[in-house]
Amino acid sequence: METIKREVIKLKKAGYGFVKIANTLSISVKEVRSICKEVDKVELLKGNCKQCNSKITSVKGKKIKQFCSDRCRWDYWNNKQKVERYKNDI
Numbered sequence: 001m002e003t004i005k006r007e008v009i010k011l012k013k014a015g016y017g018f019v020k021i022a023n024t025l026s027i028s029v030k031e032v033r034s035i036c037k038e039v040d041k042v043e044l045l046k047g048n049c050k051q052c053n054s055k056i057t058s059v060k061g062k063k064i065k066q067f068c069s070d071r072c073r074w075d076y077w078n079n080k081q082k083v084e085r086y087k088n089d090i
């Protein structure tokens with residue numbers, strides 16, 4: 001089963017559609033779809049900090065983190081506010 005999963009990911013990254021993947025691996029489209037759904041969920045847990053771009057991995061089942069630290073979150077919103085204030089001044 002794990003091998004099939006890996007093959008699905010590989011073909012998906014190569015730009016194959018669900019039907020083409022299903023035909024290539026001789027599995028059902030439904031299976032392909034459920035594997036892709038599962039994979040997407042796992043990939044969502046990995047991301048980069050919006051401020052400093054360092055890698056963050058969120059804990060499964062918890063809210064997905066957008067920042068690596070409180071400091072970065074604070075800097076990000078602070079900068080955003082400044083930009084908006086600047087826009088309003090024009």
Ligand SMILES: [Zn+2]
Nearest residue numbers: 049052068072
């Ligand atoms: Zn950061």
